Amino acid sequence: MDITWSKGVNRRIEPSHVRELRDVFIKGGLERSAPENHMFVLCDAEDVRRALETRQDDEDGGDEGAREHPLLRWADVNGTKVEVMAGQHRLHALREYIKATGAVESDAWWTCELYDKDKLPPDLNMRLRVNRRDPSLPDNHGQIWKQLVSVASDTAGPSTHITVNHKLVVGLRLSSEKGLPTRRLVTLWNHERWRDMATRWCQTRLGLETFNISTFEWMASLRVDGYWFATLEAVLDTLNALPLDVTQDVGLGDWNMLSTALPASNSNGEARAQDVVEAAFFPTDGCNNTNSAPQRTAGLLRTLDDEAYKRVYTAVSAAPNLSFVDLKRFLRPKRPETETAVRVLHHVVSWIDSRSAAELADVNPKSKNKPLLLEHLQAALDNLSAYRDSPAYAENTAARLQRRVLDLAIRDADAFRAQEVQTLTIENVTLVDK
Numbered sequence: 001m002d003i004t005w006s007k008g009v010n011r012r013i014e015p016s017h018v019r020e021l022r023d024v025f026i027k028g029g030l031e032r033s034a035p036e037n038h039m040f041v042l043c044d045a046e047d048v049r050r051a052l053e054t055r056q057d058d059e060d061g062g063d064e065g066a067r068e069h070p071l072l073r074w075a076d077v078n079g080t081k082v083e084v085m086a087g088q089h090r091l092h093a094l095r096e097y098i099k100a101t102g103a104v105e106s107d108a109w110w111t112c113e114l115y116d117k118d119k120l121p122p123d124l125n126m127r128l129r130v131n132r133r134d135p136s137l138p139d140n141h142g143q144i145w146k147q148l149v150s151v152a153s154d155t156a157g158p159s160t161h162i163t164v165n166h167k168l169v170v171g172l173r174l175s176s177e178k179g180l181p182t183r184r185l186v187t188l189w190n191h192e193r194w195r196d197m198a199t200r201w202c203q204t205r206l207g208l209e210t211f212n213i214s215t216f217e218w219m220a221s222l223r224v225d226g227y228w229f230a231t232l233e234a235v236l237d238t239l240n241a242l243p244l245d246v247t248q249d250v251g252l253g254d255w256n257m258l259s260t261a262l263p264a265s266n267s268n269g270e271a272r273a274q275d276v277v278e279a280a281f282f283p284t285d286g287c288n289n290t291n292s293a294p295q296r297t298a299g300l301l302r303t304l305d306d307e308a309y310k311r312v313y314t315a316v317s318a319a320p321n322l323s324f325v326d327l328k329r330f331l332r333p334k335r336p337e338t339e340t341a342v343r344v345l346h347h348v349v350s351w352i353d354s355r356s357a358a359e360l361a362d363v364n365p366k367s368k369n370k371p372l373l374l375e376h377l378q379a380a381l382d383n384l385s386a387y388r389d390s391p392a393y394a395e396n397t398a399a400r401l402q403r404r405v406l407d408l409a410i411r412d413a414d415a416f417r418a419q420e421v422q423t424l425t426i427e428n429v430t431l432v433d434k
Contacts, residue, residue, distance in 0.1 A: 010088065011088075011143055012205065013088065017089050018092045019093075024093075038112060039110055039113070040086040041084055041085060042082065043114055044116070048071075051071050052071070085115070085125075091110070141213045144213075145213070146202050181214050181217070193225055194216060194219075194220040201236070204246040205249070206250050224373055230403070238324060241322060243308070245303075260326075261276070262316070272320050278317075281297055282297070336417070337409075337410055337413035338410060340409065340416050340417055345373055345402060346373070348377070352377075352383075360373075374398055
């Protein structure tokens with residue numbers, strides 16, 4: 001049985017969940033024939049026919065003692081594996097159960113529902129992979145997003161807002177998912193820039209563990225995409241620069257350890273020192289024992305063996321400017337402070353050019369295609385240079401100014417939210433799709 005999906009990417013095996021299931025099997029029995037415990041597998045109908053024909057061969061050969069089900073001979077007959085769409089943790093737990101109890105190898109079977117890979121409709125193909133039956137290991141927001149991407153990619157014809165809603169409610173059975181911000185999910189999906197970014201983010205293990213529908217939708221609503229994207233791109237660039245599998249090897253715990261140990265630069269703007277990198281990967285206890293092999297940092301990059309771990313260490317050492325952003329702060333911003341900072345950016349546009357400020361104020365709050373604030377800021381700078389009859393500002397001036405304004409206002413949030421200036425900043429930020 002193969003747990004690698006031909007469609008989309010299967011969720012990671014969670015060892016703790018495997019152990020829980022193994023213990024349940026030992027204490028309460030396998031219950032592998034119960035319909036609610038069936039595994040869903042994808043296979044070729046011809047392979048099924050070929051395996052079943054071995055039963056007829058047994059009967060024709062007079063082997064009345066043959067009691068083995070013909071499908072248990074699958075590998076011998078076909079030389080292929082079936083694809084596990086749902087049930088991979090049960091499969092791994094069964095193997096652990098066999099080891100723990102000393103059960104005979106012939107006891108390593110499970111009741112499966114077989115689906116023809118050539119005839120299974122795409123929407124049902126994805127629906128069978130969605131984990132809605134196991135409340136102890138529910139899909140997180142990142143996994144739900146990836147499922148939506150898979151369903152959307154299989155839809156014939158142009159994707160519309162109505163079609164997306166149908167996929168969400170029916171294709172992924174989200175209407176019964178308590179606590180899921182379905183409306184925000186649809187809103188985020190219909191922001192093309194954010195849909196592309198969220199999809200790329202969720203292609204990594206780190207992204208799957210940190211993606212939150214409400215947070216990303218709120219970020220999109222502020223219309224400062226470039227401000228958020230710069231950090232998200234920096235994280236993705238760092239992951240892609242490391243010699244490892246970004247879909248498996250770097251989780252949030254690993255990233256937090258690295259971001260804490262490897263600040264981007266010191267107070268003078270200098271790249272991190274080599275000894276800092278070494279301490280992050282191979283900490284010492286204060287003893288200079290040159291005879292012993294360096295010990296890895298406990299809990300860091302546990303999916304890697306020692307050689308792979310050293311390759312990552314070497315890569316980070318060779319690129320001292322790799323950015324390990326503090327995602328705890330970035331993905332959990334204080335919303336009132338951030339929204340105030342965006343309002344400050346509105347005022348900066350007004351200070352630079354009144355016409356651009358008027359255009360910004362005239363934007364329909366209910367419009368689904370409002371321009372980014374960066375576009376208004378760029379227009380203001382263009383108008384200013386034209387008014388002064390001076391050369392145009394450099395191409396990235398608006399983006400750099402936006403970041404400096406937002407960083408300053410967020411860092412000094414107390415000052416901008418002081419009572420005497422609240423009349424300027426208390427107004428709610430104009431939101432997208434509200």
